[in-house]
Each structure stands twice: as structure tokens, then as C-alpha cells.
Amino acid sequence: MRQFYSFDLLALIFSLGCLPLMWLSALPSDKQWYITAGMLVIIVLIVPLKYRNYLIVIAVFTLSYLWSTAYSKQYLANIVPYIDKTVLVKAKVMSVNTHEQFIPSSPYYIKFAIFEIDNHSLDSQIPISVYWDKSDNPMAGQIWQLMLKTKVVHSYLNQGGFDSQRYAIANRSLLTAKVVKANLLNDKFNFKQAVVNHTLQYINLFFYRDILLALAFGDRSQLKEDNRQIMLQTGVAHLMAISGMHILLVFMISSSLAKIMLFIVPQRFIYYGIPIGLGWLCAFFYAWLTGFNPPALRAILALSVWIYLRFRNYQISSWQKINRIIAILLLFDPLMILSESFWLSCYAVVSLLFLFEWLPLPKYMRQRKRWYPVRLLHLQFGLILLLLPLQLLVFHGISLVSLFTNLLAIPMISALTFPAILFALLFSLLNCFDMALGCWFVAEQSLEWLFYCLNQFNFGWLNIPNDGYLLSAIGWLVIVVLRTECWRRFFGTLLVILIILITPFYKQQDYLWRLDILDVGHGLAVVMHNGKSAILYDTGAKWEKSSAAQRVIIPFLQWHNLEVQGIIIGHQHNDHIGGLAELQQLYPKAWLLSSSTNLNNTYHCIAGNSITWNNLTLQVLWPDKLVDYAQNQDSCVIQVSDGNFKILLTGDLERHQEYQLISKYQQKLASTFLQIPHHGSATSSSYAFLNSVAPDFSFASTSRYNPWKLPSHKVIARYHELHLPYHVTAKSGQISLFFNKQFWSLKTMRTQINPRWYHDWFGSLPIYE
Known part of the structure; x- marks a missing residue:
């Protein structure tokens, strides 16, 4: 029988098998889980070989569903015994401390990894966010003995509000605690904290300290509320969170510098993979420095898969690459599918591929530098249209000025602010005081100019009610219509689709x-x-x-x-x-x-x-x-x-x-x-x-x-x-x-x-x- 499935189809089916995690009202009980697994085994044994192709597809989907639900149940089961307890633990500080030392600050949360509870060692460490109100400042890598009063994250649950419960599950931040007693057992901090301590002496000198910390170390906990609101309402908040763009910039800058350095290296030592390898190492180091937050972790995994496919010389399309990367990410961590940042990342990449394949610019515009502003406008305007559905789903509104602010902020952050921060980190580690201070100053000045402009544009945030959600798909519809010219023959069909999109505005409520x-x-x-x-x-x-x-x-x-x-x-x-x-x-x-x-x-x-x-x-x-x-x-x-x-x-x-x-x-x-x-x-x-x-x-x-x-x-x-x-x-x-x-x-x-x-x-x- 002819094989109709492929590796890419199976990768897609595996990803679809994880989707039920988004909508299940309850995870299957142990009995339901084993019945499903048993039925799959029976079907595999009794179905004739001529239906093998269909069977493999069904089996991959079912196994994906079983894996994702079992993974979720196991995670919750590991947490439940420690909720609402007063426990004596030994824990290692996991997150770097970016607060100013010797200066009193308000209480803050810091992440620990518990490896011993009530003098019993654990098989696997338990992450916990501790509300720290003590005078000492824990440093990453230190070992503490803590008396903790634990609780589980509890958030408000309302229509239109942020779902912190889903966020806590997706980001492994269910357990929190308040410190009753704290005793430092090992005061040695790790290399990551040493890097932070070394650079804080520069960062603390500047007004936009909070933004510099966010871009340098991925620490957004100290963002000023005014800055946070301005970034959100002008549509540039995504630039200040460590994501795939920042990891890619580190890779590109590092590999470019490596290529330049190869000019002074004897020819016998030159290998074409050196720039890519060095770029990957630098990107990995930066992702590690920022704490491997979920977007950075996804970006480094995606970059690794891309490099592997390139070195193996696989001739596959961009769609195949993103399909396989998503499947690998969900195999590694099925709960990623609950993360809004995961969907934003994947959706943005898919939107880019769709935009450049379905509505590309003429060839002469893509090749000549003088058309760069047009290319940037095409990219930004296309993304705004295509990202509308997810934008409304996550933020319940849109920024009317995001087109202009992103045209301003993206080149500024990617070409000046972020590279200046990277070189500032490098010179700080090399103890080149003047060079480091100069780079931090450049980053600060670029942010000052950027936020001055953002403040001038901070007037165009539009809240969208739930009735307008379907209409957000108009961007995808417009691009499909323009590319296929289906309006010539299927005008009536398009009119019906448009009517469907606006029906929620005229929906009759079922209550007085x-x-x-x-x-x-x-x-x-x-x-x-x-x-x-x-x-x-x-x-x-x-x-x-x-x-x-x-x-x-x-x-x-x-x-x-x-x-x-x-x-x-x-x-x-x-x-x-x-x-x-x-x-x-x-x-x-x-x-x-x-x-x-x-x-x-x-x-x-x-x-x-x-x-x-x-x-x-x-x-x-x-x-x-x-x-x-x-x-x-x-x-x-x-x-x-x-x-x-x-x-x-x-x-x-x-x-x-x-x-x-x-x-x-x-x-x-x-x-x-x-x-x-x-x-x-x-x-x-x-x-x-x-x-x-x-x-x-x-x-x-x-x-x-x-x-x-x-x-x-x-x-x-x-x-x-x-x-x-x-x-x-x-x-x-x-x-x-x-x-x-x-x-x-x-x-x-x-x-x-x-x-x-x-x-x-x-x-x-x-x-x-």
C-alpha cells in the first residue's frame, strides 16, 4: 500500500494532539487514561496491515494526547503535597538578584529551587517563588535554609481579565511562599550573578535602569509602571522582552564578528562552520544569562534545529522547518501550548512566512537598499494586519499608532540599543571601564530619545470588545483575496464571509x-x-x-x-x-x-x-x-x-x-x-x-x-x-x-x-x- 504520510505530517499531527490541553474542562482520570491507552494497543493489534497508514496517524495523535495529559497531571501531582504547608527546606537561589545592594528596597519575589524538605532529599528539584522581605539579598547560586509558609498562586478569574492561573501553569510558577526564617548556608554565588554584580555598577547610574535590566538580563520585575504602560499602549512592549529577535541578533552579531576575525587567522585554521558555531555559543550564553525564560529557551532550541538542518544539508521549506520546530518544542514541554508567548512567537513566524509568500514585494524592491523603508513598511503593516486575531485575544485591544512606533522602535532597538548593551556587557566583563561606560551611555541615550518619541505618540490605544474578535481575521482575508483574485469569481462567497465576520455585532443577547x-x-x-x-x-x-x-x-x-x-x-x-x-x-x-x-x-x-x-x-x-x-x-x-x-x-x-x-x-x-x-x-x-x-x-x-x-x-x-x-x-x-x-x-x-x-x-x- 502506498505510504501517504510523511515526517512533516506526523509532526503536525503530534502538535494537534497537544491542542486539547487548551480546551479540556478536566484532565482524564487515571482510569480514562489507561482505557484510552489500552484501546490504542488493541486497535494496533487487530487492524489489518492495509490500513497501516491511517493507523499510524491515529496512533501519533493519541500518543501525543496521552503524553501531554500525563505530563500535565504529573506536574500538578508533584506540586500538590507542598501547597499550604509550613516547611523547613534547603534551596538554591535560581534567579539573579538585580536589586541595588546596601540600599533598602520594597519586598520582591525571587526564585529558588528546593532540593531538600524537612531533612529529606528530593528526587527532583521543586521551583518556588519566595516573597523576600528580609534585609539580606539572596544571590544566584547561594544555598539557603528557609522556613517557608507555602501557598499556590491564586488569581482573579473574570471575563476580559488576564488569566494568571493559565500563566502560572505554563511558566511553572505555581508555588509561592513567604519567608518565616532564613539562614544562609553557602554564600558563594555563581558566575551569572557575578556578571550581574559587575555590570550593576554601570546600570545603576542611569535613569532607564529598568529597561537596561530587561534587555541585558531579561529581568522585567523592576519595570516602572509608567514605562510599562507606554510600551503596551504604543505597541512596542514585545521589543523589551527577551525573545527570538534578541537571540537572533546575538547570533548574527557574533557570527559577523567571527567572520571578520577570520581575516587575520591563518587559512589552515579556517572552517566555514566557525562563525555559525561561535554565533550559536554566544546566543546560548546570552539565553543562559537571561535565565532561559520560555521565549529565550524556545528561540535557542529553534536556532539549534535550524543549524542542525543546515549542516545536514536538508532541503526543506520554511514551513517544514517551523512545523518540525513546533513539534519538537511540544515534545520537550507540552505545557508550552498554554503559553501566550509561545503562541505569539509561533504565530508571528507563521504570519511572516505567509506575508512574504502570498504578498511579496516586487523583486527590485527586495534587492535594492534604497527601498529599505518600503520593505520595512510592508513588513510592519502586514504583521499588524495578520497579528490582529492574537493581539485582540491576548491584549483585548490594539494600538492605533503601533505602525509608526514600531517603524521607529525596531530599527532603534535592533541597530543601536541592543547591540550597545551587548558590547557594554562584553566590555564590562573585560573590565574596560571607559568602553563599557560609553556603550551603556549610548544605550541609555537611545532609550531616552525613543521614550521621548513614544510619549508623543501615546494617544492611540483602542479597546476592542469581544464582539469585534471575528472581524480581526479581515487581514488574512484581504491578503488571500488580493493574491488569488477570487473576488472576480467568488464575490458572493466573499460577501457571505464578511457578513459572518460582522454578525457578532448584531447578535441578540439571550437575557434582559x-x-x-x-x-x-x-x-x-x-x-x-x-x-x-x-x-x-x-x-x-x-x-x-x-x-x-x-x-x-x-x-x-x-x-x-x-x-x-x-x-x-x-x-x-x-x-x-x-x-x-x-x-x-x-x-x-x-x-x-x-x-x-x-x-x-x-x-x-x-x-x-x-x-x-x-x-x-x-x-x-x-x-x-x-x-x-x-x-x-x-x-x-x-x-x-x-x-x-x-x-x-x-x-x-x-x-x-x-x-x-x-x-x-x-x-x-x-x-x-x-x-x-x-x-x-x-x-x-x-x-x-x-x-x-x-x-x-x-x-x-x-x-x-x-x-x-x-x-x-x-x-x-x-x-x-x-x-x-x-x-x-x-x-x-x-x-x-x-x-x-x-x-x-x-x-x-x-x-x-x-x-x-x-x-x-x-x-x-x-x-x-
């Missing part, structure tokens, strides 16, 4: 209104909306460098393309009012309702007042009077009604006020849904109050780790005893209620809206320890 309890950790943020406009009840907390509004609420509003018309503040504790200023700045026309006289209220939250919004009535039940500073007992209690269903929003109401509400309203307190008062604290949710409200469903907003251990075990037992079902955001993520005229439905982010096996794993963990 909805209420979303967002997962903001310890705090509260509730959004009620009709698909177009929204009212917020509380705005989450504000932290030292960020806020729930910035990380959760605003991305959710923009994802659903909602305009905020009103904001209700329950009371003035940070976990309820923290994001108010940011939201008022973004939505200046939104009215404000609170029980505090210190806030610039549009309406006053006093019992008896009410607001009609669309088809909803917002009735104020508490407090009886305004106060200067609203605290728990002054929480603005709102009963939201659409005529059929009622929702009672209670803020941080306490037991004494619950009794007053019962006395005042009696049967009128009855509601279909209840926001559990005070995050489930034992000071609230009295038996009398719960019996009066008698909710069909209740919800509490808490973080997985909180010092108050909320919701209280006593309160949870009380809800169980009264047979009152509830959800907690720490386990369920975002909780969404959908309302129609006569019925309602409930969905949680973890189990219905975006069910994934890694979400399921996080959700199965205890809320707190």
Missing part, C-alpha cells in the same frame, strides 16, 4: 439584564447591566501599585463594551471604594450614590430613596442617615428589583443592622438573591436575617488567602443548615446571573463560562488554610 459578581479578591465589585450600560455596586480595593478597578473591573467593562452610568459605594473601606477615583476618571458622567457626606454624591443613600434605571428599581433600605465617613454599620443596602426577581446588596452590614432591617421591613426583605454580608464574617448572616431574606441563592466575594479566614466556618455551616445554596468567588471566580421575564440562570467563570482543566484544579483547592 444580568448581574455579575466579579472576582476581585478580598473586596466587592458588582456590575448590573443590560448589555449596553451598567451600574456598579462598589469598586474593589486599591493596592500599592495597582487596583481591582485597573486589573478586573475596567477590563470587564471594556470586554462587554459597557458604559457606566452610575456607581454605588457601599461604604468607605478600601476594599469597597478603592477603585472609585479611577472609574470616575474614565466615566466622568456616571452618577454617584453613597451614605457619606464626604463624597460628591449625585444621590444620597438614605432609607426610602429609590432610583429607577431602565426596567430596574433600586430601593435604598439602609442607612437611616448620612455620615461623614461610612463604615460597616453604615453600608448602603440596596434591593434591586425587576418586578419578578429581587437582589439584596448588603455591603459589609453587621448583625445589629440586620436586626433593625428585620424590624423595619419584615416580609419586604424577602429576596431571590443575597450578597452575603461582610464577605461571610461571623459578625453577620444571623439566623433571623437569613430566614427573613430566604434567598434562593447567595454569593460572597472573598480572596482565597485572607487573614480573617472568610467566609467563616460558622457562617458556612449556617447556610448549609438552612439549605441555602451559595457560591464564593474565591472558588467560582466571576459569578453571573442572567435574567429574563420569568426565569433566571446562573453561570460561574470556573465551571460554565470558561471551564478549563487548570481552572478546575485551582477551584478544587481549599479556600484558605
Whole structure:
């Protein structure tokens, strides 16, 4: 029988076999895994040889699926025994420390590799990120004895927000810990840390220290928030993260220098592979220096495969090379398929190949130097169009000025800033002070000029709601249409495709209104909306460098393309009012309702007042009077009604006020849904109050780790005893209620809206320890 499969087909099938990791709602159980493996063996044994070709394809796909799921389960199994424990460990510092020595700094995370726990050696090291708040600065290579209180990474889980749970799985950063005690056992640091220490004396002299650290050592932990936002909003953030472009630049610069050096080497010592070999060694050294972060590791592996194929003189196309490289990467680490940077890298390469094969420039433009600006414009504009689908999926928006900023930043970084940093590293190691300082100065000045220009262009970021995602494929469609000229014969087909792309804009929603309890950790943020406009009840907390509004609420509003018309503040504790200023700045026309006289209220939250919004009535039940500073007992209690269903929003109401509400309203307190008062604290949710409200469903907003251990075990037992079902955001993520005229439905982010096996794993963990 003629063989119809090839190595490239099998590589593609293997990659496809890993894809289910992206969408599985749960990993297969051990029983399901062994049944699948057994069925494959039986099929191999009983299928006739004439169907061997089909069998091989099926077998490769199934083996890939089994390998990727087993790999994932094993990784989680290795982590589970050490979650939420207090352990005595011996660990080696893995990440270089770039903080300034002898200068007090705020706490930071540093990576360790644990090789001994409670005096028992481990078969394999366990990576962990330790929150370091001690006066000593750990250095890469040092051995420490640590008393650690471990926990697993827990993030917010909401529509439109960044999925930190997926990121933690893909980047092997599940375990974190806080130091209880620390004792240095071996103070010798490794060569990598020595390089960093030697160069910090130069880098610390400059204003753009954070960018220099990111480009020199791949350390983005110290990026200033202003610089991070400017880079993101102007579309050049990818240039400041060590990636394939930087590894390739190191390879090209090193191999070019090697070729120049060969001119002074006797001919008998010249070998054509020397420049490539030296370039690879330098690229490998740089990837090692930057900590082999996933993009750098993928780049060096891809470069190695490319060099191998070249030396073996394989005549294969670029498509075959990228196909084989992706398969090798996934064989090496199936969890890469969950990494956004993996998809960005692969997608960018595929887009480049597609662009140059389907829409190439004329030959004379490709060969003459004076057409370089046109070639650069063609490359950048083509990439912007083709990268749109992934750009919207990852960042939920696009930079309208990225075409101009990248035309400016790419030549600047690749031709001046990055080479200057490489030579600065070299001269720093050779102890050539003047040459090193000069190169660092050149890199600093180029960044200063670049960021001056970026600040002038920082006005064109456009947030795209989820409705616009399909339309992002228009770039691919345009290039295919131009190349094939199919518009001449298939105009009707193209019109149908275009209609399909814009249908989400005209999709009829299957609810009249909805209420979303967002997962903001310890705090509260509730959004009620009709698909177009929204009212917020509380705005989450504000932290030292960020806020729930910035990380959760605003991305959710923009994802659903909602305009905020009103904001209700329950009371003035940070976990309820923290994001108010940011939201008022973004939505200046939104009215404000609170029980505090210190806030610039549009309406006053006093019992008896009410607001009609669309088809909803917002009735104020508490407090009886305004106060200067609203605290728990002054929480603005709102009963939201659409005529059929009622929702009672209670803020941080306490037991004494619950009794007053019962006395005042009696049967009128009855509601279909209840926001559990005070995050489930034992000071609230009295038996009398719960019996009066008698909710069909209740919800509490808490973080997985909180010092108050909320919701209280006593309160949870009380809800169980009264047979009152509830959800907690720490386990369920975002909780969404959908309302129609006569019925309602409930969905949680973890189990219905975006069910994934890694979400399921996080959700199965205890809320707190």
C-alpha cells in the first residue's frame, strides 16, 4: 500500500494532539487514561496491515494526547503535597538578584529551587517563588535554609481579565511562599550573578535602569509602571522582552564578528562552520544569562534545529522547518501550548512566512537598499494586519499608532540599543571601564530619545470588545483575496464571509439584564447591566501599585463594551471604594450614590430613596442617615428589583443592622438573591436575617488567602443548615446571573463560562488554610 504520510505530517499531527490541553474542562482520570491507552494497543493489534497508514496517524495523535495529559497531571501531582504547608527546606537561589545592594528596597519575589524538605532529599528539584522581605539579598547560586509558609498562586478569574492561573501553569510558577526564617548556608554565588554584580555598577547610574535590566538580563520585575504602560499602549512592549529577535541578533552579531576575525587567522585554521558555531555559543550564553525564560529557551532550541538542518544539508521549506520546530518544542514541554508567548512567537513566524509568500514585494524592491523603508513598511503593516486575531485575544485591544512606533522602535532597538548593551556587557566583563561606560551611555541615550518619541505618540490605544474578535481575521482575508483574485469569481462567497465576520455585532443577547459578581479578591465589585450600560455596586480595593478597578473591573467593562452610568459605594473601606477615583476618571458622567457626606454624591443613600434605571428599581433600605465617613454599620443596602426577581446588596452590614432591617421591613426583605454580608464574617448572616431574606441563592466575594479566614466556618455551616445554596468567588471566580421575564440562570467563570482543566484544579483547592 502506498505510504501517504510523511515526517512533516506526523509532526503536525503530534502538535494537534497537544491542542486539547487548551480546551479540556478536566484532565482524564487515571482510569480514562489507561482505557484510552489500552484501546490504542488493541486497535494496533487487530487492524489489518492495509490500513497501516491511517493507523499510524491515529496512533501519533493519541500518543501525543496521552503524553501531554500525563505530563500535565504529573506536574500538578508533584506540586500538590507542598501547597499550604509550613516547611523547613534547603534551596538554591535560581534567579539573579538585580536589586541595588546596601540600599533598602520594597519586598520582591525571587526564585529558588528546593532540593531538600524537612531533612529529606528530593528526587527532583521543586521551583518556588519566595516573597523576600528580609534585609539580606539572596544571590544566584547561594544555598539557603528557609522556613517557608507555602501557598499556590491564586488569581482573579473574570471575563476580559488576564488569566494568571493559565500563566502560572505554563511558566511553572505555581508555588509561592513567604519567608518565616532564613539562614544562609553557602554564600558563594555563581558566575551569572557575578556578571550581574559587575555590570550593576554601570546600570545603576542611569535613569532607564529598568529597561537596561530587561534587555541585558531579561529581568522585567523592576519595570516602572509608567514605562510599562507606554510600551503596551504604543505597541512596542514585545521589543523589551527577551525573545527570538534578541537571540537572533546575538547570533548574527557574533557570527559577523567571527567572520571578520577570520581575516587575520591563518587559512589552515579556517572552517566555514566557525562563525555559525561561535554565533550559536554566544546566543546560548546570552539565553543562559537571561535565565532561559520560555521565549529565550524556545528561540535557542529553534536556532539549534535550524543549524542542525543546515549542516545536514536538508532541503526543506520554511514551513517544514517551523512545523518540525513546533513539534519538537511540544515534545520537550507540552505545557508550552498554554503559553501566550509561545503562541505569539509561533504565530508571528507563521504570519511572516505567509506575508512574504502570498504578498511579496516586487523583486527590485527586495534587492535594492534604497527601498529599505518600503520593505520595512510592508513588513510592519502586514504583521499588524495578520497579528490582529492574537493581539485582540491576548491584549483585548490594539494600538492605533503601533505602525509608526514600531517603524521607529525596531530599527532603534535592533541597530543601536541592543547591540550597545551587548558590547557594554562584553566590555564590562573585560573590565574596560571607559568602553563599557560609553556603550551603556549610548544605550541609555537611545532609550531616552525613543521614550521621548513614544510619549508623543501615546494617544492611540483602542479597546476592542469581544464582539469585534471575528472581524480581526479581515487581514488574512484581504491578503488571500488580493493574491488569488477570487473576488472576480467568488464575490458572493466573499460577501457571505464578511457578513459572518460582522454578525457578532448584531447578535441578540439571550437575557434582559444580568448581574455579575466579579472576582476581585478580598473586596466587592458588582456590575448590573443590560448589555449596553451598567451600574456598579462598589469598586474593589486599591493596592500599592495597582487596583481591582485597573486589573478586573475596567477590563470587564471594556470586554462587554459597557458604559457606566452610575456607581454605588457601599461604604468607605478600601476594599469597597478603592477603585472609585479611577472609574470616575474614565466615566466622568456616571452618577454617584453613597451614605457619606464626604463624597460628591449625585444621590444620597438614605432609607426610602429609590432610583429607577431602565426596567430596574433600586430601593435604598439602609442607612437611616448620612455620615461623614461610612463604615460597616453604615453600608448602603440596596434591593434591586425587576418586578419578578429581587437582589439584596448588603455591603459589609453587621448583625445589629440586620436586626433593625428585620424590624423595619419584615416580609419586604424577602429576596431571590443575597450578597452575603461582610464577605461571610461571623459578625453577620444571623439566623433571623437569613430566614427573613430566604434567598434562593447567595454569593460572597472573598480572596482565597485572607487573614480573617472568610467566609467563616460558622457562617458556612449556617447556610448549609438552612439549605441555602451559595457560591464564593474565591472558588467560582466571576459569578453571573442572567435574567429574563420569568426565569433566571446562573453561570460561574470556573465551571460554565470558561471551564478549563487548570481552572478546575485551582477551584478544587481549599479556600484558605
